[in-house]
Each structure stands twice: as structure tokens, then as C-alpha cells.
Amino acid sequence: MRKFFIYTFFFVIVAALVIQCVALQYRDGEIYSEKSFKKQIRDIPIRVTRATIYDRNFNPIAVTIPMDSLFINRPRNFLKNENSKLLELSKILKINKNTILSKVENNINKNFIYIERKISPTKVKKILDLNLKGIAFHKENHRFYPEAEVTSHIIGKTNIDDIGQSGMEETFNKKLSGENGVKKVMLNRKKEQVKEIESTLPVYPDSVHLTIDNRIQYAAYKSLKEQVIKVNADSGSIIVVDSTNGEILALANSPSYNPNNKNGYTPEKARNRAIKEKFDPGSTIKPFLFVAAQNTKNFFFENKIDTSPGKLKIGGGYTIEDTKNHGILSADQVLIKSSNVGSVKISEIISQEDYYEILSYVGFGEDIDINLSGVNNSTNLKHFTKWKPIDLKTYSYGYGLNVTPLQLVKAYTVIANNGKKLPLKIIKEERSLQTISEQKYEQNFIQVKKILQKVVEKGTAKSARLDNFTSGGKTGTTRIYNHELKKYFINRHRSIFVGMTPMNETKLVILVVIENPKNKKYYPFYGGIVAGPVFKKVATESLRILNIHPDKNLLSITSKGGSNVF
Template sequence: MKSRNERSHVGLRRFRLTLGLFGCAWALVAARLVDVQALRFDQFSERARLQHQRQIQLSARRGPILDRHGREIALDVRSVSFYCRPHLVEDPDGVAAHFARFRGTTVESVRNLVDKRRPFAYLLRQADESQLDAIRDHEFAGVFEQEEVRRLYPYEQLAAQLIGFTGIDNDGREGLELALDYRLAESTGSALTWVDSRGQQLVGRRRAHQPARNGASVQLTIDVVMQRILEEELIRSVSKTGAESAMGIIADPHTGDLLALASVPVFDANHPGDSPAAHRRNRTITDPFEPGSTFKPIALAAVLEEGLTRTAAQVFCEQGAFVLATGDTLRDTSPHGWLTTAQVMARSSNIGMIKLAGELRRADFYDYLRRFGFGTRTAVGLPAESSGLLRHASEWSDRSLETIAIGQEVSVTALQLVQAFGAIANGGTLMAPRVVDEVHEGSERRVTPVQKVRRVISNHTASRLQRMLAGVVTEGTGKAAAIDGFTVAGKTGTAQRALIDGAGYAEDEYIASFVGFVPATSPRYLALVVIENPRVGKYGGVVAAPAFRRTMERVLELDGSLEGIAEPIAAAAESVGLQIPDLRGLVVSHARQQAVRRGLAVRFEGAGPFVISQQPPPRSLRPTGVVVCWLGEADDIAAPALRQAPRRQSVLLQKLARERHLAALGG
């Protein structure tokens, strides 16, 4: 048995050992505290901050594009994107399988995005609103939502080649979206936000570093109703004649304002990738063509201005066949003997026009053509504008003056031809075409001024040409362009389509055109219709003149000048959203979205998830005030005839009918 002293000694040693161990532990803790709190304080503070703070991007809106009356042609709407931080994702396979359904891609392609080596990856950009509930049904660690904006074109194909479209990042890609990107583009901002342990943002904990700035608002000279009218009539003509394509322009000859500018086939600017590039091209400025007889008034303007002929002067038209200095034989469509200058224009005699233009000197004729704007861009400010083809007079052959006078051996764009005819219509002054009316950026307002380029011909010469062009419609090749109650002035054109390599003309392929203005002596509107490669008919007076007439009749009715025609304006008005949409049966969020897209103010009354009635009623003309929608439950919705309801309401109401035993009413 150990003595009491020995036991005391062992206990003392144990106590000292324990005390030493505790001392060492406290020393280690103290050293660690010094390391964390003093030596590496900044490093650990930064790590803590990164765990609880995120720098996020503040969205801004790209500027809207409006028509001349303030209707939104292009605007930004709310959109939601989904992204991940791969190092936080706990179930990468589940994330890949879930988002592959909505992306329309393989699971493997999404799985590659959720790579731990990536700091960030988008899983789905600008999700369709109808998909959001299904996407949110599954929550995944490390997957977050980001509120963005996307570009919406509420009129879809309307003026799509002119307006263009944006890319996924809302940058301008074509058309005015590209040309005015420096004005329309927004400037995103940044902010610090605090997150919880799951990475979710804490409400109210955000501090802006750099504020976001919205893009400028751009108002155009285009009228969406006139644009719709023009597109409808071009589509009708293409369908009726079996043509390959068509294009047209409506303008104000006094200001140069472009009121409508269209190319057919069309495409939906919301889905540009679904259409070939050829359909997206603004061919009114990019694709020059030989104008044929629509060029004769330009040549005659030079002859009249130089005093080389008079309206009543007579020209012998050789009974329809004339041998040029080169030995080539030129023929008229119909044989003519003696014709006055006015009759040469009315009957579109090639021989008569060549004889009249033959009095001009080459240099003088070339100078007039340049003064009318041919061979140079109009500077309208649209991408990829062509200057057409007009060779210098020094490069002309022995027959060039004569053939150019009848619209061959020269190519023009539709916009150049409209600009030149505008000078004849307004009394002799070439006007710069205007497509942008004004730009609003914050409190600053920039107006594009009406610009006179130059005086081309005298008012007296312009007046004589106006009367001759009126004769084309009353007694010549343009009779199909006549409008009851108005004097119409214009010129038909029929030209063989030139081969791409310039080595001759395509067999049995034609470009039919009509360009004119109304009224003839004090015009309000100038319009051009070009039908390319029609298979039923080929002459401008047969194919293009009727399309001009229908277009102008509807435009004149629009401004109240013409009443009682067979083609009511309501059809075009409805198609561009001038009528109130049917919001009944929609949930509140969808009803609000439909109203906002059409530029309507809306107010909701009552309680419930559905719109059960509205005032003004559907399909009435757009009011100046607010659309009031009354809310209620599904049982409160009146049972309409389902086959007459818009598709989205019809689907909803059919669903409700199954729940309430509703029956569609027959008619």
C-alpha cells in the first residue's frame, strides 16, 4: 500500500499536467484569435462578406419605338431567367434533367453547364411566362432567378424589316434596332444585396452602387394603320398574281415623311430565326431594280426643264418599231403614229420617249439624274442602303442615253424612286426621306428636321408633269389606279428582271410597278407598289396599279377623305390593336399584360382571380380613357359561344365548362 505522501505527489503531478494541457489549449485558442482577429482579419472578413453579400446587376429598359401617334411598335417587357452557381448546386443531375425539359435540349448539354469549375451559368434565358409555374415547382440549391427584360414586338410582322430586332442580350441586330442602338440601348446598374445561408436574397437589404439608365424613346414617322393597309394589299397582290415578292412605300411628298414601308414576304420580329434572311431584308432600300417606264417622267422632267419640248409638241412614234444608232430595233407594246408629248407619257411609248430624250446632252441628262438623287444613297439612316447603279456619262455607250430614258441600264431602290417622284409631286424640290420623327432621352427632346435637299426642277415644269401623269390614269396605261372622286397622277412600269451578273435579262421574269400621288395637283400622299415576278399578268397597269388603288382608297378613308368604299378600315384597325381586346376569362396578371402590350390603361374592380366583364366591351374602338375590368370567380363568368372566343379564353372556358357543366351555345 502506497503511503499518503506518494498519493499526494501523484495527484499533484496530475493536476499540473491537466493545468498545463489547459494552458496549452488556451494558448492555442489565443493564438488563433490573434491570427483571425488581428493578423488575418481582412482575409476572414472578406470571406464572411462574400458568403452573405452578392453584387447583382440592376436591369434597365431599352427605349421603346413608337409610331407617329405614340403606339408602341417595340418595347421591353418583364422576363425571368434562371441561373446557377455550380459550386452551390447539390443535385446537378436533377437540375440538368429539370431544365432540359424547358430548354428543348439534351440533359447532357445542361449537365455540362453545371460544372463545378464554372463560377456562373445560365440555365434558361427569358423563360416563357407560361412555363414559370412549372419551372418553380422544383427548388434546387444553387439555382436562382434573375429578373430581366426582353424585347416585345406586339404587332409581330408589322414593319418588321424596318424595325428589325434585338438579340438575347437586347442589343440591336437589324433595322432601326441596329441603326439606333446607341440611342435605344439601356445602361445597366449594379447593387450590393445580402443573402441568407441558402443564398436567397434578403428583402429590403440592397444598396445601389451605380444606378441603371433606361434607353431613349424613339418616335417614327410611320403610321401603323397605314403600314398594315400596305402590307395587306401587297400580300393580297402576291397571292392573286402568284408573284415571288412585293414591296411598297407610302410617303408625304411635302415633308419626306415615310408613312409606311413594307416588303413581302414578312417575318415575325419576335421570332426572327424562324424566317430566312431574305425575308428579313428591308428590300425597299437594299435591293435595286431596273425601273422601266416609271423612269420616263424623270427623263421627261429634264427635257421639259431644258425647254426642248412642249406638252402639245408632236412626236412620230414610227408605228411601233424604231432602229437605234447601234442597229438594235426598239419596239412599243402597241404601234403609234404621231403622239403629243403628253400622249407619249400616257401611252408609255418607248420610241416617243427615246426621241424626246435624244435632244438632251449626255452630261446634262446625267446631271439631272444625279440631282433627282439617283446613283447615291438617300441617307435615310437605315442599315445596308444601296446607292443603286448609275454609271457616269463618260462610261455610257452609244445607246445608253436612250435606254436609260426608258428605265433600262440603270437600277434604283424603291426609296430613291419615291424620293424622286416626291420632287415632281411637291413642285420641284427633292426632300430628304424621314423615318425618325423625334428622340426623347430623359428631359431632352431631339426632333429630326424636315430637310430640303435641293430644287431639281421649276414649279412650272413640275405642274406640267403632274397634269401629264394625271393623263396616264385617265386615258393611258394607269386606268386601274383611278379612284372615284379624286384625280390620281402616276406612272406604270414593266421591266424585265435583270440577271444578277448583269449579262442580260431573265426569260419571262418581270417587275411590275406603279408610282403615283393623290390628289394629282395638290398631293397629300405618294405611294409606290412593286410586284416582283408575277405569274398571272406582268404589266404594271394590270398588276401594280390595282394594288395602288386599293391601298390609297383605304388610306383616304382613314383620314376621312373617302367614305363608303368596300374595304372598311376596321379590318386594319383591329389587326394593329386599335380595338379593345377581349380580356374576359383571363387571370388578372394576364389581363394586365394584354392591356399593357396594347398601350391601354386598365383598372380592376372587385375581388377574384378572373376578369368576368369589362367596359368598354371587346372589339370596340380604343378609348381615350381607362379600360375597367370587374373581377370575380369562375362561376361568375358568362358562358359565351366558345367557337367565337379567342383561343386562349376558349381553352380556359372549356376547362371551366368541365368543372361547371357548361355547354357551348350553338348558333
């Protein structure tokens, strides 16, 4: 009887096992088979490397390099490390030891805990020498900028995940990044790849080729930075343009920041003032007043203009002043000596429509189509039908009309090209979306260009005169506007110079803006004294780099006949 029960018990057990096996095979077979299959399948990313940004001569100015990132792969083992080793790790990474331990303890069941990403090779070696338990490294792409702070406002930077945050890195993020692909593979029990099932190919990134010349960029940034320090200014901007084709050869600001050093970054240092900052152009607007004036029948450069006594009430409670009483000046002397009184008197013989037409033609109030993130295209240039009576007068000497450095330098390329408009470019071989306008007012611009050479030779910009090349330009000195109090500061100034060289076949247009110089040695902070020397240094070095032959044939000064006094 006992044997019967034993045999019966084993029979039931065997039967149950058989039934379970049959169920697993036929009822749940597909489910478990799918689970088993999934354990054998892995998605392996096909990673692409962020592309390089080059200057015009294919010198790399933004590259990607592999760097090691430290992570914890066995948290419990890591916590068993000696306290002295953990303290040493803390010193190497400059991270509090308790912060590291807390992070590990809070993620104790994970096998991947980042401690520090993209560590320098020197630090990696020191960490490896500690022989710590529970740690590992893996490679990550890291963006490196060989020119550091020199090109930071153009190139911008990426974040820790290699995504563009500003400048070219942001503008062309999709082009530079591409897209990772993925490969689906089957693994054996040893986690070895035995079969590729399918794959999605990556989208490979493309490099970006700029018009910037890193040699001229360095010369521009170095000279600007030195002058900002020398005159104790808050900031400065410089733009160098090849006036023959509209290509930007250099664009820099000071202060700047090193995108390789995240600790030195501040929003103030990162502000690209050359394309964002709006200001009154001051006397740098006067050449365009003279272009417009030539469309008036009774205007001649020999006209005699009485600027006595060096000041003039213009209405609205405003009185403008010259640096001194210049007395009676010819029209061209008004521009050479930068007389505000003379400029207002010239504005009284031209129409609002004529002046508006010229300001619009050279690009004020017009969007600049350029592939650089953050360009400020806003303007307060109203249609002439909306001007108040005083607007024409204040616009004549450059107040009340806000521009950016980029807009101002673009306008001066029209003078350099005798009235021909060219779109600005910062991408090499790029065709701008802007239509190139026909050349207009050629003779007007030629006459003004000749006078700008006199401004440098014997006017307010002698400090911008080059030793072996002809040059021309216009100075400007304005008070800085207090947007909170809605009035101009009495003791804060902006010094401006926009120049061009050589004058016969102009190659370069260079703009320099120095914000709020405070070194009293340079008071009253005229543009010729503060900004002019930067132009001279950068123009001289740029012409040498570009192998431009010295131009010693000065332009002869000719003008229309006639004589009037007003």
C-alpha cells in the same frame, strides 16, 4: 515527473494558440478582415427596361414585357426527379430529355444552369404543375411586337439578350437600351441588406417615335401581300410617303416574318427590299426625261414623233420595241402610252448634261439620310462626262440605271411638289441632316405632273384610277437582270407603279414593286395591271384614314405652243 510533462505540454499548446491569435490579430488581421468584408458586400444591378417604339399616333409597335426563364439551381436534386416528369418537361419545352440531362450532368457543380429562357405563361404553369425538384424561375425582359409581320422590316428585332439586331432596334439600340446601374450594399449573416455603400445610377432609355401610321402600314402590307399571292410573285415592296413633309407613313415587303416567332425567321424573309433592292426603273424614269426635255428650245408637248414601226435600233446591237406600233404621237402621248421608241427619239434632242442635271436633282446618285439600318445608297449614275453614246438612250426608257424603291419614291415626291425637294423622314419631329434645296424647274414639273394624271385617266395606268380622287403616276415593266450570267432574263419581269394623289394639293406618293409575277393571267405583267391595283387600294384607304376630302376638280392640261416633227 509525469505531471511536469503534462503541464509543459499544455503550456506549449496554449502558448502556440496565443502566438497564433496574436499573429492573426496583428500580422494577418487586415487580410482576414478584408476577406470577411468582401463576403458581406454584394453588387446589385439596377436594371432598366428597354424603351418602347411608337408609331406617329403613339401606338406601341415594340414593347418590353417580363417573362419567366427556367434554370436548374440544384443539379443533383434535379437528377432525382421521376423519369415520367422529365419526359413531360421535355414535351413542354420541345427539348430532348437526354439533351437536358446531359447539360445538367456536365454542369453538376453549378447552381445556375439555363434550360429555357423567356417561356410563355402557359408553359410555365404546366412546368410548375409537374412539381419538379431542383428548378427555379427568374424574370427576364422580353421584346414583343404587337403588329408582328406587318412592321417587321421597319422595326427589326432583338436577340435573346435584348440587343437590337436589325431595323430600328439596331439603329437606336443605345437609345432604347440605356445602361444598367449598380448598387454596392452590405449584407448581414441572413443575407439581408443592412447598408448601401455606393451606387452608380443607370442611364435610363428613351423611346423612339416614328412617322409610320400603323393603320396605313397595315393597309399597305395587307394589299401588297394579297397581290403578291394573287399574281404568284416572288416578292413585293410598297412605300407610302406624305409628300407635304417627306414623312414615311408605311414601308412594307412581302414575304415578311413575325419577329415574335424565331422559328419563322429566314434571311430571305427578313430582307428589306424596299431600301436594299436595286433594279432598272424602266418607264418610271420617263417623267424625268420630259422634265429635262423642256429645257430644250425646240421641244414642245405638241411635237409630233413618229414611232413607226414600233421598234428602233439604238446601236450596240440593241433593238427596242413598243407594245405595239403607235405610229405618230404627240410628245405628251409618248409619256401617256409609255413609248420606248418615242422616249429614245426625245433623248436625241436633249443633252447628256441636261438629263444628268435632272436625275441628280431629284436624288438619283444621292445618299438618303434616313435613320434606318441597311439603306442601300450605292448608285451607278455616272457623271454625264463619263456616259457612253448609248447611255443617254437606255437611260431614257429606264435601263442601265439602278435605283432602290426608296430612291424612286423620293424622286417622285419632287414631281408631287412641283420641283421642291424634301428629305425623307421616318423619325417624328426629326430634323434631317440634309439641306432642303430650293425649288427648281417648277413649270417643268407642273407640266409633267399634269401628264401623269392623263396616264391614269386614259393611259397605261387606268387600274390605278381612284373613284373619288384625282390621281396620277407612271407604270414600269422591266426584265430582271441575271447577275451571274450578266444578261436579262427572258421570262422574269418586274412590275412597277409610282403614283400620287390628290393632284391639286398632293398628299400621298405611293410606290409599288412586284417582283417576278408568274400567274399567266396577268401576262405580260405590265406595271399598270400588276402593281396599279395595289396603289388604288392603299391610296383609297390611306386618304380615308387621313380624312382627306375627295378632290373632283381635274387639272386642266396646258402646254407650250409650237409644233415640230422629229
